[in-house]
Amino acid sequence: MLSVDKVTVRLDERLILREVTTQVDAKELVGLLGPNGAGKTTLLRTVLGLLRPAAGTVRVADEPVERARHLLGYVPQRHEFAWDFPINVAEAVLHARRIRLGRRPGRADRAAVEHALERVSLAELARRPVGALSGGQRQRVLLARALAVGPRLLLLDEPFTGVDVPTQDLLTHVLSGLRADGVAILMTTHDFASAARLADRIILLNQEVVADGPPDEVRDGTLWLRAFGAPTGLDGVS
Numbered sequence: 001m002l003s004v005d006k007v008t009v010r011l012d013e014r015l016i017l018r019e020v021t022t023q024v025d026a027k028e029l030v031g032l033l034g035p036n037g038a039g040k041t042t043l044l045r046t047v048l049g050l051l052r053p054a055a056g057t058v059r060v061a062d063e064p065v066e067r068a069r070h071l072l073g074y075v076p077q078r079h080e081f082a083w084d085f086p087i088n089v090a091e092a093v094l095h096a097r098r099i100r101l102g103r104r105p106g107r108a109d110r111a112a113v114e115h116a117l118e119r120v121s122l123a124e125l126a127r128r129p130v131g132a133l134s135g136g137q138r139q140r141v142l143l144a145r146a147l148a149v150g151p152r153l154l155l156l157d158e159p160f161t162g163v164d165v166p167t168q169d170l171l172t173h174v175l176s177g178l179r180a181d182g183v184a185i186l187m188t189t190h191d192f193a194s195a196a197r198l199a200d201r202i203i204l205l206n207q208e209v210v211a212d213g214p215p216d217e218v219r220d221g222t223l224w225l226r227a228f229g230a231p232t233g234l235d236g237v238s
């Protein structure tokens with residue numbers, strides 16, 4: 001579903017990603033790990049077509065990304081959304097679908113919103129202003145916004161960061177269900193232990209791909225040393 005081939009990205013003349021090659025298949029959940037500033041968000045933004053690589057190619061469902069945007073769902077980091085905007089939960093989700101489809105919403109769009117809210121257990125909060133939500137509820141709104149467009153490739157930027165255990169469990173459940181439905185999922189995270197439980201593969205990134213494989217293969221301490229510059233990444237790994 002996603003194929004990234006020798007992608008190099010420079011921002012302000014600085015090399016951020018160097019010849020990154022990887023892929024994510026349908027029904028596959030891949031965790032993207034690396035230290036702060038490793039280029040994880042940059043890679044997601046490049047896949048979304050928001051950044052143009054200096055070299056290399058990104059293809060989604062065998063198409064250049066410009067022709068495959070309708071297949072993409074994106075869950076940004078929570079701070080990137082304007083939570084002080086005076087809209088409620090259902091409107092926030094509908095808005096995402098409206099922007100994607102570029103038309104006034106009709107009955108099918110409202111049904112898609114309802115379905116997305118149910119999938120993340122937010123139906124009861126549909127009329128609540130987004131500014132009044134907790135961190136975990138906000139995370140679920142962002143996921144519902146991505147789901148409302150029916151993505152085949154879902155990109156998530158640190159969905160597990162700063163949310164409580166029940167929210168983590170819900171996210172795990174929803175992502176597992178999407179994978180079973182055939183969605184390809186690429187998710188950045190700082191937490192190897194939770195990624196190892198959930199992901200089929202883990203990519204260790206630090207400007208370049210340091211390792212890419214099943215969690216058991218990527219557990220090797222020397223790889224972590226190369227990716228993080230310190231062995232501390234293995235803390236809490238079980």
Ligand SMILES: Nc1ncnc2c1ncn2[C@@H]1O[C@H](COP(=O)(O)OP(=O)(O)OP(=O)(O)O)[C@@H](O)[C@H]1O
Pocket residue numbers: 011012016034035036037038039040041042043
């Ligand atoms: N628009 C930009 N212009 C210039 N440099 C940028 C821009 N956006 C990001 N960078 C730089 O690119 C590098 C990679 O940033 P990125 O946000 O992709 O890392 P990350 O792995 O997602 O980090 P974190 O774990 O902290 O979220 C950083 O050094 C950052 O300062």
